[in-house]
Amino acid sequence: MAAAAAAPAFVIAPAIVAGLVIGIYEILLVHRDVTIPTHRFGHALHAVVIAIIASIAVFNVPFVFSMFPQLAAIPYIGSVMGFRILIGIIMMIKIHGVSAALKGAGMATHGMRETWMHSLIVAALVIIAPYAWPFIAPMLPQWAGGATPVKK
Numbered sequence: 001m002a003a004a005a006a007a008p009a010f011v012i013a014p015a016i017v018a019g020l021v022i023g024i025y026e027i028l029l030v031h032r033d034v035t036i037p038t039h040r041f042g043h044a045l046h047a048v049v050i051a052i053i054a055s056i057a058v059f060n061v062p063f064v065f066s067m068f069p070q071l072a073a074i075p076y077i078g079s080v081m082g083f084r085i086l087i088g089i090i091m092m093i094k095i096h097g098v099s100a101a102l103k104g105a106g107m108a109t110h111g112m113r114e115t116w117m118h119s120l121i122v123a124a125l126v127i128i129a130p131y132a133w134p135f136i137a138p139m140l141p142q143w144a145g146g147a148t149p150v151k152k
Contacts, residue, residue, distance in 0.1 A: 008062035013145035014137065015059035018129040019052030022122060026051060026095070029118045043098065054091050054126045058084045059133075084127050092116075092123035 026047040057064060061080045065072040076082040096119045133145075140146025 008060075008066050010063050011059045011145075012056070013143070014133050015056040016052055017140070017144045018059070018133065019055030020048065022055060022125045022129065023048030023051035025125065026118075026122050029122070046098065047095075050091070050094060051122070051126065054087050055129055057087050058126055059130050084130070088123040088127040091126050092119040095119040095122055 023044075027044040061083050064083070065078075071083065072078040077086050096116060137146045
């Protein structure tokens, strides 16, 4: 009897740490772009959650493809890099779309001026996070998915 193929590993700690860092960076950009405190808080909370979800997706492309094999069959998107770029584009549209929706709803007549550059920077960070991780991990403690033991 043949052994069942093992499912790809699911990477959680590095993805969450990267998502938090990207989310915090977006909060800093939101702090500059959004001047209304209640909008700033809501947008910041939303940004962190979405950044973590996007990071989990880009760190776990083989796992996602094993769960949804139809994605792997789509030209361009079916590659690891293609899927990561797709997630980055979705992030960019989401970030800019939230700003536009708030403006359109009259909820942000003052203080909402997020730019495409802001959206592009955050999307690029999501795309490159898995590639940058091997360089960042040795400087992080083990609980954060890094290689440095925690000193007691």
